Amino acid sequence: MTEEKIRIALFGLGHMGLPTAALFADNGYKVVGIDINSETVSMVNDGKSPIMEPGLDELVENVVKKGLLSADNGISTLVKDSNVMIVVVPTPVDENKCSDLSAVISACESIAKVLNKDDLVIIESTIPPHTCQNIIIPLLEKSGLKASKDFGVAYTPERALPQNTLYEMTHNARVIGGVDQKSAKKAAALYGKITKGEVITVENLVTAEMVKLMENTYRDTNIALANELALVCESLGIDAIHAINAANYHPRVNIHNPGPGVGGHCLSIDPYFIVEMAKEGRYPARLIETAREINEFMPHHVAGLVKESLEACGKRLIDSKVGLLGVAYKGNVADARETPAEPFIRDIIQKGAEVLVHDPFVEENTIKNMGGVSVAFEDALNCDCVVLMTDHDIYRQITPEMIKNSILICTRPILDPAEFKKNGVIFKGVGRP
Template sequence: MAEKNYKIALFGLGYIGLPTAALFAKNGFKLIGVDINQKIVDSINSGCSPILEPGLAKLVKDGVTKKLLSASTDGIEAAEESNVMIIVVPTPIDENNCSDLTAVISACETVSHGLKRGDLVIIESTVPPYTCERTVIPILEQSGLKASVDFGVAYTPERALPNNTLYEMTHNARVIGGLNEESAEKAAFLYGKITQGKIITVENLVTAEMVKLMENTYRDTNISLANELAMVCESLGIDAIEAIKAANFHPRVNILSPGPGVGGHCLSVDPYFIIEMAEKQGIEARLIKTARDINNHMPHHVAQMVENSLDEIGKSTLHSNIGILGVAYKGNTADTRETPAKPLINDLISQGAEVLVHDPYVSPEVIINMGAKPVKIEEALNCDCTVLITDHDQYCDLTPAMIKSHIFICTRPILDPERFKNEGIIFKGVGRPYVPNYSLLDSNDFEDKRIILDGAEKP
């Protein structure tokens, strides 16, 4: 085994596929990336990365300059010229929250037309358990070749976080499952060339498929616990962020931060793959379902916070202008996949509000397609109510003097509430109920040192 013996065709040049391709090229492998989007292909062949990710632009430029990295829309030709095919295409869910394997099936069909004896096919796309055995291999065998006899199959899930993708790909552990021992060994050799992390070989394909789903389901469930605790704390007048921080000093407790909902292609999608397969086996994945329901509810909870807050100052969502800070699902990225900002915007528009959005990374076209108006940050901060959704670094520098809105709702724990309340700003957040600074209130604002908040008397 040596780099010179391999030529790789990688299908799917998205947030994970392109960094993977660039890393293989960096480590001396000749790789051709395949994508159905001609603009992406043209951009890569010109030495430019179409994806905003720290360090990726240089890797792409270097790979193209050294003639180790190229891109094409012709998947059959790419498969014919290669002896390793890696499939990293999207696997979304449909309207029934079931896996949509259309892209995986299409890529496998393309590969089958160029498959040869001795080839290795690696699936990286997140898929439900038994997808490799029951879907991928039968399609590949339409080539007339026999899996395990004529060609190998391996599965290895990616583990990478946007805005830190290259570091995680080169340092995280890599889980690999193979159809047979030879398939697993070849895949382990290849990925061992691009990561310093541990290579973990599991028993078979389906175990590796399940590992990825377990990881993301764990995180989704943990976040749902934080979100449910946050909503309970809001009702009790408790600062959930402070309580969670204190609880996490327990050596066996690690509650994640609550927020406006879960976005991205992993946490908001992968648990449904387990639910889908469990139901086919006659098992109800109750905890996983409930976690998904809680996290899906959070954007609607934030919309209700907006409505209640406006009502408290004698306004209505109808005809109000609502500023939104950030529509990317994660800070410092342009990634809006499954972003909780979208259902929030939908709720606010359905209630008759005008929604004004600022996001330093997301294009105006994407914002307009969400039904909102792209604006400068000053305009978003000068609305009847402003809601911070995304924890972009820029928003960490907000000061009370910049907030011109009547109400500021901060759904991420990135700002100090007291700093804003001390300046008389109505500052609320997920898990952070509004308790005014009474030293700033005029005596006419309350009677007998009590004030009505959220429909209940608070001392």
């Protein structure tokens, strides 16, 4: 497969898939994106990005105008003529915290129908270890072709953050594993065209699968440690933020900030893939599972702080209005997937309160689906209790006089407690007594 003859079909035009497709197109490859969402397909074909991401709208417009990127709902002629198939579809967990691979399976079943000799299939979706070998390759071999002998298979996890996706995709290191050296080499050469970062080839598919899970599990576990330390510090009357900041001066210590929980499609999901597969082996992933339990508890702890603070002022949570600042899982993004704000909202509503939400990035429908009511900034600040959930930059400008009813629960360390307390505001926070 010579470089000038590479034609790419990419399955999944979401937060990672569309930037990936656009970057390959920007490097001169002919790319067709496949997505089940008709609105996404229509917008891409019109040269517009359905995803809020700096620089992506302009990039999509440019490559569509050049005829290098198009989109479709199904297996078109362009897909049949492609010789590199990339799968970047979502892999959530189900109600039992087990991986839901239905989208990956569906994409691979479609690929098997059009797979040709010497094609290369690349999986980017986050998956449990051994998924490529035990599920994906058997599905692809329903084509009548044999992996390694007739076609190649590689796995490379995406590594990028919302609001910085294009930069990270073009500068971060890339980890690649293959069913054989030939597959890994082909994939490495391809991704080397879109990133200035190092392209690291590991020994096989399962190692590459595990790398992505390790990265996000490390971060989730670190946050869980910070959150548990914060809970202990609260009970002992210690400011955990000050203590953590001081501890991090140690050259070999890097404790993350505590907060209201963990969101996003990676950190809150990926550790469960290790837990799931560990149960099939000889050693359970006890620390990883406990870390998930701690981080999932945090939204409910914040709800408890609201209840305690209201009661300290002689109010009841029932029939109170709680103003929630931010539902995105992190600051200055529109992404509310797996946000800790949702279990917080549902907990508070179940206890009889109304939740009025302000978020300048997240759509009103998303807020409504969580159970909140979308309101203006001032209306959220005018509630019986204000909860700062997301560290959007706009909330860094909040001053004591803006908190109309004198109760602020600040779950992110972006405001000075002393400033609010000396102005008569009841200030509570994660790790702040």
